[in-house]
Amino acid sequence: MTHIRIVTDSTADIPSEIREALGITMVPLKINFGEEQFLDAVTLKSEDFYAKLTASAHFPTTSTPSPGEFLAFYQELLSEPDTEVISIHLASVLSGTQRTAALAASMLEGDQAGRVHVVDSCSASYGIGALVVAAAEGAREGQSVDEILKRIEMIREHYAIYFLVDTLEFLQKGGRVGKASALLGSLLNIKPILSLDRTGEVMSVDKVRGHKKAIARILELLAADLGDKPIRTLHIAHANNVEGAEVLREAIVQRFAVAQVNYITLGPVIGAHAGPGTIAAFVGTV
Known part of the structure; x- marks a missing residue:
């Protein structure tokens, strides 16, 4: 039986307790204040970010994970036998994150090639989160990749x-x-x-x-x-x-x-x- 793992990025804004309960893998984007760089939702949490935003002289900038970072996550998940990955990300018109994830998926070799399905959420924040949570729930219920992808599309349309x-x-x-x-x-x-x-x-x-x-x-x-x-x-x-x-x-x-x-x-x-x-x-x- 195929084991489906769900990956997203930190812009989905899914609370950590929900991610952990559903086994969702989160790849963090980066946020920069001047020379300081943090990992979104990992080394800089929301409450600390807003305090820093008020106090800092620097306007924050953001950047995507590298292909290598995505690749490492995918390789680790796919090391489990009979595993496929559905990877759902911030709208491609807003960020290069989804394109970077797709590039990383194309770099997989051997029996890992073709086992990552990268999805453009066409959304942001919990517009992504809702799709990711539904996908993780579907995977837990034993749905197939195609069934989960159809469910994602239905939610997105409504x-x-x-x-x-x-x-x-x-x-x-x-x-x-x-x-x-x-x-x-x-x-x-x-x-x-x-x-x-x-x-x-x-x-x-x-x-x-x-x-x-x-x-x-x-x-x-x-x-x-x-x-x-x-x-x-x-x-x-x-x-x-x-x-x-x-x-x-x-x-x-x-x-x-x-x-x-x-x-x-x-x-x-x-x-x-x-x-x-x-x-x-x-x-x-x-």
């Missing part, structure tokens, strides 16, 4: 993601908006509502003045997405903003039928691009 960014500063520094737009947005208390398109590209859905109006707008957007479908899984994520996350959770559960709610902290790599104060809703219906 998933809604909305980010409410507290400040445009980090998007501006990351090249997502111009400096003038960021300054004007801050002065006018503009709260950008972001989502991801089908490829995983960040897109601006709306810009609303004030946090309360922004939450109300997210509810309208979700209502348009969901119709009369209930929410099977709701993951509320935040970048060092527990209070804002709770406000978003309460608004959604009061408006919609929600079967399951969990909280997620946006990790260092995602937090470096979205910025502190960001809150997000990851909504699955299947």
Whole structure:
């Protein structure tokens, strides 16, 4: 019987206890403050990252694992007999991580060649995490590679993601908006509502003045997405903003039928691009 192992990267923002319980292998991206380099979610955890972000004179930058690092993980997993790997990663339009993983998979030789299936999540943060957890649960239940890949595709097609960014500063520094737009947005208390398109590209859905109006707008957007479908899984994520996350959770559960709610902290790599104060809703219906 084939043993299927699931690999992802640290941008999936899956809590460590869930990764450990499901046997998910996580390959960390790197985050840099000046000359200091850390491994995302390994040598720099979320709580320490946001404290460092406030105190540091350096704007954080991020980088992908090397092909050799991926290759080492794959070789170790494939050393177990009758093993195949499904490796699910940050959207290729956002990062080179998925392409690096695919390159590493192509470097496998002998009986290990062809046993790694690299998947572009076309998503970020728990948009990846939801796919990875479903894949790991499917592997535990004895599903085949094809069955798991079909399940991933189904979830991806029935998933809604909305980010409410507290400040445009980090998007501006990351090249997502111009400096003038960021300054004007801050002065006018503009709260950008972001989502991801089908490829995983960040897109601006709306810009609303004030946090309360922004939450109300997210509810309208979700209502348009969901119709009369209930929410099977709701993951509320935040970048060092527990209070804002709770406000978003309460608004959604009061408006919609929600079967399951969990909280997620946006990790260092995602937090470096979205910025502190960001809150997000990851909504699955299947």
